[in-house]
Amino acid sequence: MKITNVRFIYIFAFFYFIYFSTLTYLKWQAHSPSLDYHAYLQMYWNTANGDILMYNRASETQYSLFSAHFSPFLLMIFPAYLIFSHPLTLYFVFGFVISLSFIPLYFFALDKLKSRLSAVLIVLSFYLYFPFSWTHRHGFAEEAFATPFLLFAFYFLHKNRPWLYALFSFLTLSLRINMVIPVFLMGIYSIIKNKSRKQGIFICSLSMFWLFYTLNVIYPKHTVENNSFYVYGFFGDYGKNLREIITNILSDPSKILQTLTSESRLKYVNGLFGSVLFLSFLSPDILFIGVPILLLNMLASYTRLGSLWTYYHASSLPFIWLALIVTLQRLGTLWERLSQKLTIKLNKTFVINILLVVIFVKNYNIIKHSDNGIHYPFSETFNMRTYERNKRDDTADAILTTIPKTNSIATQHSYLEHTAERKWQFPTSNFSGYYPDIVLFDSWASSAEFKIVPDNKLYSKIWEDSFFFLYSRNDLLKIYNIKDFVYSTYKNYNERFEYLALVNPKESSVFYSSLEPQISIDVNDRYHLVQKLEIQKDNPSALEIPVEKENLYGANDLLHIGKERSGNLKAEILEGTDFKANYRVLFSGIYKFEDLTHKTNLIRINLNDLNIEKSKTYWLMLSLDINRKNARELINSYKTFIGIPDRTVKSIKDETADTNVYYSFDSGKKWSSDAYPDKKLVYAIYYGNLVTEEKGVNLENGSIIISGTPWNLKNQLGNLLNYESDYNSVVIIGPVTEIL
Amino acid sequence: MKINKQYQWPLIFLFLLLFFIFFALFEENKPIENKVRLDLELNPGIIKIDEKKKEHEIAIKLKAVNPTQSVFTPDVYFFRVELNRSYPDSPGYIIKEFSTKLGAASDEFEENFLWEENILNNEEFKFRIHFNMYRRNGNKEPTLIASSTKILRLEK
Numbered sequence: 001m002k003i004t005n006v007r008f009i010y011i012f013a014f015f016y017f018i019y020f021s022t023l024t025y026l027k028w029q030a031h032s033p034s035l036d037y038h039a040y041l042q043m044y045w046n047t048a049n050g051d052i053l054m055y056n057r058a059s060e061t062q063y064s065l066f067s068a069h070f071s072p073f074l075l076m077i078f079p080a081y082l083i084f085s086h087p088l089t090l091y092f093v094f095g096f097v098i099s100l101s102f103i104p105l106y107f108f109a110l111d112k113l114k115s116r117l118s119a120v121l122i123v124l125s126f127y128l129y130f131p132f133s134w135t136h137r138h139g140f141a142e143e144a145f146a147t148p149f150l151l152f153a154f155y156f157l158h159k160n161r162p163w164l165y166a167l168f169s170f171l172t173l174s175l176r177i178n179m180v181i182p183v184f185l186m187g188i189y190s191i192i193k194n195k196s197r198k199q200g201i202f203i204c205s206l207s208m209f210w211l212f213y214t215l216n217v218i219y220p221k222h223t224v225e226n227n228s229f230y231v232y233g234f235f236g237d238y239g240k241n242l243r244e245i246i247t248n249i250l251s252d253p254s255k256i257l258q259t260l261t262s263e264s265r266l267k268y269v270n271g272l273f274g275s276v277l278f279l280s281f282l283s284p285d286i287l288f289i290g291v292p293i294l295l296l297n298m299l300a301s302y303t304r305l306g307s308l309w310t311y312y313h314a315s316s317l318p319f320i321w322l323a324l325i326v327t328l329q330r331l332g333t334l335w336e337r338l339s340q341k342l343t344i345k346l347n348k349t350f351v352i353n354i355l356l357v358v359i360f361v362k363n364y365n366i367i368k369h370s371d372n373g374i375h376y377p378f379s380e381t382f383n384m385r386t387y388e389r390n391k392r393d394d395t396a397d398a399i400l401t402t403i404p405k406t407n408s409i410a411t412q413h414s415y416l417e418h419t420a421e422r423k424w425q426f427p428t429s430n431f432s433g434y435y436p437d438i439v440l441f442d443s444w445a446s447s448a449e450f451k452i453v454p455d456n457k458l459y460s461k462i463w464e465d466s467f468f469f470l471y472s473r474n475d476l477l478k479i480y481n482i483k484d485f486v487y488s489t490y491k492n493y494n495e496r497f498e499y500l501a502l503v504n505p506k507e508s509s510v511f512y513s514s515l516e517p518q519i520s521i522d523v524n525d526r527y528h529l530v531q532k533l534e535i536q537k538d539n540p541s542a543l544e545i546p547v548e549k550e551n552l553y554g555a556n557d558l559l560h561i562g563k564e565r566s567g568n569l570k571a572e573i574l575e576g577t578d579f580k581a582n583y584r585v586l587f588s589g590i591y592k593f594e595d596l597t598h599k600t601n602l603i604r605i606n607l608n609d610l611n612i613e614k615s616k617t618y619w620l621m622l623s624l625d626i627n628r629k630n631a632r633e634l635i636n637s638y639k640t641f642i643g644i645p646d647r648t649v650k651s652i653k654d655e656t657a658d659t660n661v662y663y664s665f666d667s668g669k670k671w672s673s674d675a676y677p678d679k680k681l682v683y684a685i686y687y688g689n690l691v692t693e694e695k696g697v698n699l700e701n702g703s704i705i706i707s708g709t710p711w712n713l714k715n716q717l718g719n720l721l722n723y724e725s726d727y728n729s730v731v732i733i734g735p736v737t738e739i740l
Numbered sequence: 741m742k743i744n745k746q747y748q749w750p751l752i753f754l755f756l757l758l759f760f761i762f763f764a765l766f767e768e769n770k771p772i773e774n775k776v777r778l779d780l781e782l783n784p785g786i787i788k789i790d791e792k793k794k795e796h797e798i799a800i801k802l803k804a805v806n807p808t809q810s811v812f813t814p815d816v817y818f819f820r821v822e823l824n825r826s827y828p829d830s831p832g833y834i835i836k837e838f839s840t841k842l843g844a845a846s847d848e849f850e851e852n853f854l855w856e857e858n859i860l861n862n863e864e865f866k867f868r869i870h871f872n873m874y875r876r877n878g879n880k881e882p883t884l885i886a887s888s889t890k891i892l893r894l895e896k
Contacts, residue, residue: 051769060830064768405880408831424831435833475834498879735837
């Protein structure tokens with residue numbers, strides 16, 4: 001088959017799959033989480049390990065997905081995960097199926113509008129339609145599969161392919177209980193239109209039975225006795241069971257009307273229908289299939305249902321667009337009749353295409369200029385930092401991929417998609433009170449949960465660096481001399497079980513000026529910053545400062561690649577009592593704009609050769625290194641952070657100590673010191689020798705994190721016996737089973 | 741393969757019948773898979789929290805009854821005593837883990853534990869002590885064979 005013979009739509013769907021997969025991969029590797037994916041991944045991992053559809057999310061007990069949603073479809077695609085057991089498998093299957101949505105839409109448009117250009121415009125506009133992008137780009141949910149399935153079901157109904165229609169209706173039913181509504185109504189449509197009538201009656205009956213079966217067999221079986229069904233929680237304000245909910249909704253029509261016409265709900269309607277010029281309303285005979293779900297979403301107590309920044313409208317989109325196509329066809333026919341009486345002779349396809357171009361441009365403008373377009377790389381609101389990866393992501397991965405899957409973990413939402421393949425995982429936002437084996441905190445997690453490191457004696461800090469903090473529960477943790485472990489104590493551990501081991505360089509320690517970054521401040525050609533460094537001991541080994549590069553043209557720097565700009569970040573260490581007059585430059589480093597990311601980077605300054613002494617005064621200055629070539633160039637800007645001083649460090653009470661953050665608004669000519677009282681520039685100072693030679697070091701500060709059976713650990717740690725001056729103890733995490 | 745039209749409907753109904761029966765019978769994995777009975781005695785049953793004391797001593801009397809007469813060897817099976825916050829199968833704080841052969845009809849183990857105050861404080865949830873028996877499962881999470889639970893009552 002020649003490539004030129006392949007229809008446009010198959011190539012388009014294929015490219016959409018590649019586009020989706022690329023963006024999803026970039027987001028995943030940058031530790032930018034999406035909604036709920038980690039929960040589904042954990043469920044798949046549990047299923048592969050014998051606990052079918054079990055997960056715990058933030059709960060401290062495991063429960064079955066069927067207690068929330070009867071979604072047998074997830075078991076139908078599960079073999080893909082069994083074959084390719086990778087955290088991204090489910091995403092790729094999802095992307096593949098979603099990409100198929102364009103195919104039935106294209107062929108239906110081609111059938112109805114009889115123009116390839118019109119069908120192409122429909123497909124391109126649907127791609128730009130932001131409610132569609134949010135159904136699958138914001139996160140993962142089985143309900144989002146309803147868009148392609150219902151499009152296929154309707155298309156096959158239209159083409160008189162009754163069994164394929166029935167198959168896709170069945171697949172839609174197997175997503176979630178609310179899918180009973182569009183599937184039932186499509187059955188009614190088939191009966192009224194006399195298309196595949198037998199199958200239509202069958203599908204209507206099956207939908208009704210599905211509802212009965214889910215409410216009377218599945219939910220009672222998987223719900224704790226006397227608890228209300230999970231799905232009723234979406235309508236919790238109306239009642240605790242189906243009867244109460246329906247009665248209360250119907251008994252107060254004025255309240256319902258008020259809710260449906262509230263500002264947020266009208267915005268919801270405008271987002272769905274405004275983008276297609278409300279033309280879908282002119283084909284109510286098709287639109288009626290998709291509307292009830294929208295009404296339910298708008299009435300729900302759980303307000304996320306009534307937001308377009310999720311997937312709950314996924315089953316309505318097919319009917320909005322199918323109705324649009326039918327409306328265009330009808331308008332074309334009307335135009336044809338009218339034009340016979342008019343002197344204007346315009347081809348009906350031309351008129352339809354004019355309308356479609358308007359729809360295309362409208363959708364393009366929405367995503368180009370508003371937050372609704374955040375998922376499109378050519379939108380001004382596309383957020384670069386969500387897709388960028390830097391050195392800290394490497395550090396996070398080195399830790400997360402090493403922790404054995406038998407260990408339970410609590411970590412920030414950013415990392416849950418990377419820790420989900422295990423029985424227990426928890427978000428740190430709900431961490432209080434749980435006792436997972438290992439806790440990882442990151443002060444700069446992209447999920448923006450700046451956390452205070454817990455002062456909890458139940459856990460011990462086993463490693464820290466680059467503002468990452470790794471804790472282990474005390475009952476699982478034992479510290480050994482490396483020699484003792486390698487020669488004897490490794491035998492105390494179960495030879496078939498995997499353990500985590502951490503080796504830190506001798507006498508290493510870190511001082512943080514602040515662990516609670518609160519305000520970001522600019523560093524550019526006008527704004528410069530200075531703060532006195534707090535030196536705890538002589539000869540610190542490194543200094544780390546968090547910085548981000550700023551977008552000069554809005555959120556999406558991608559649109560402005562190649563534009564002329566200049567200015568790199570300059571970090572200096574000054575020695576002297578007065579940074580304005582009496583100082584010498586001890587260190588000066590330039591950090592190039594293109595080497596930094598929009599998310600937090602840590603610039604690391606090696607202090608080993610600077611002979612820094614506790615008794616002397618040192619200043620950290622951040623400014624811009626600029627060599628402007630022409631006046632049109634834009635000047636780069638950077639951000640750093642200030643926060644409240646670290647509470648865990650006892651400050652040395654010295655009334656004369658200078659703790660000001662000095663800030664200059666005019667390139668360092670004048671300095672202000674009162675802009676941020678009681679705050680500190682965020683930085684970390686490391687003490688102890690930085691181990692740089694190759695000794696199996698895989699973490700930034702010379703630490704080594706490994707996992708394996710006791711025998712594996714013994715062999716790996718045995719190599720370190722040659723470096724006793726650098727390493728002498730190892731932390732092993734995992735219970736020792738005492739044989740009585 | 742083309743299915744003869746006259747079989748289409750019966751096959752569809754058969755498929756759906758099996759589908760619905762399968763999910764009606766489908767049970768999620770029960771955490772406990774064996775009938776070994778474990779007994780747990782707490783002594784004292786009520787822990788009085790003395791805020792001046794850092795540690796509290798609690799004696800636990802454990803008894804495992806083996807009605808099956810199977811020999812549970814220490815290489816394959818082990819016992820764990822753990823403290824959980826609320827639910828029986830949430831990740832717990834391991835107080836003690838040990839292996840022993842359970843071959844006779846019953847075995848008893850008596851242990852005294854020192855619990856640090858910080859484990860018990862600042863929590864308003866129920867604490868449960870579990871005496872669990874596990875089977876090792878290669879390098880996967882051990883499988884829970886039997887469990888006994890008591891609620892630990894705390895008084896200030």
